[in-house]
Amino acid sequence: GAVVSQHPSWVICKSGTSVKIECRSLDFQATTMFWYRQFPKQSLMLMATSNEGSKATYEQGVEKDKFLINHASLTLSTLTVTSAHPEDSSFYICSAIGRLYNSPLHFGNGTRLTVT
Amino acid sequence: AQKITQTQPGMFVQEKEAVTLDCTYDTSDQSYGLFWYKQPSSGEMIFLIYQGSYDEQNATEGRYSLNFQKARKSANLVISASQLGDSAMYFCASGTTGRRALTFGSGTRLQVQP
Numbered sequence: 001g002a003v004v005s006q007h008p009s010w011v012i013c014k015s016g017t018s019v020k021i022e023c024r025s026l027d028f029q030a031t032t033m034f035w036y037r038q039f040p041k042q043s044l045m046l047m048a049t050s051n052e053g054s055k056a057t058y059e060q061g062v063e064k065d066k067f068l069i070n071h072a073s074l075t076l077s078t079l080t081v082t083s084a085h086p087e088d089s090s091f092y093i094c095s096a097i098g099r100l101y102n103s104p105l106h107f108g109n110g111t112r113l114t115v116t
Numbered sequence: 117a118q119k120i121t122q123t124q125p126g127m128f129v130q131e132k133e134a135v136t137l138d139c140t141y142d143t144s145d146q147s148y149g150l151f152w153y154k155q156p157s158s159g160e161m162i163f164l165i166y167q168g169s170y171d172e173q174n175a176t177e178g179r180y181s182l183n184f185q186k187a188r189k190s191a192n193l194v195i196s197a198s199q200l201g202d203s204a205m206y207f208c209a210s211g212t213t214g215r216r217a218l219t220f221g222s223g224t225r226l227q228v229q230p
Binding site for chain 2: 019044093109110
């Protein structure tokens with residue numbers, strides 16, 4: 001079964017509203033979580049890296065005030081898309097790794113966001 | 117910085133035949149890993165196979181094998197005995213050992229024909 005749960009799997013929201021996406025590790029402690037964005041027919045692009053208890057590290061070109069990431073516990077990271085606009089419509093997917101150096105990388109099933 | 121290049125936007129293969137999906141990479145890291153993921157239309161990323169930069173043997177996982185040519189910086193995925201369920205997007209990715217944030221290629225859409 002899935003070891004990383006992402007919720008919701010899809011969401012439709014109106015322009016100007018905020019949307020929160022959750023990424024949970026189900027049976028391991030995720031010290032690091034990664035957030036990716038995938039536009040239709042394109043590849044996954046890393047948005048940010050979040051470590052439990054510290055501020056997220058954002059990739060160049062990703063607005064930290066627009067994409068708020070919180071990794072408050074070892075099993076949960078959240079991505080909040082603030083004041084969403086139609087151009088934020090995309091597939092957002094998280095991945096998580098545990099404490100051990102060679103622990104496997106697990107992906108969530110992704111969240112499809114549509115902003116109308 | 118790392119860069120992954122997948123030059124085949126789409127590939128067709130007959131059921132039960134083998135197919136090779138190309139991947140070349142560029143990295144300045146000494147220690148890195150190469151990954152292949154399958155993404156069906158539902159969107160989830162399914163891990164297929166991993167090759168470490170210091171692994172001397174080519175990785176194999178069931179019907180999947182990775183043809184790793186370090187000097188040429190290529191990490192092609194070979195799928196043997198293709199099945200209809202193999203139809204999906206396939207992404208090659210690389211990551212610095214220990215960091216685990218991956219850089220993905222543009223992907224190859226594989227269609228298996230009966």
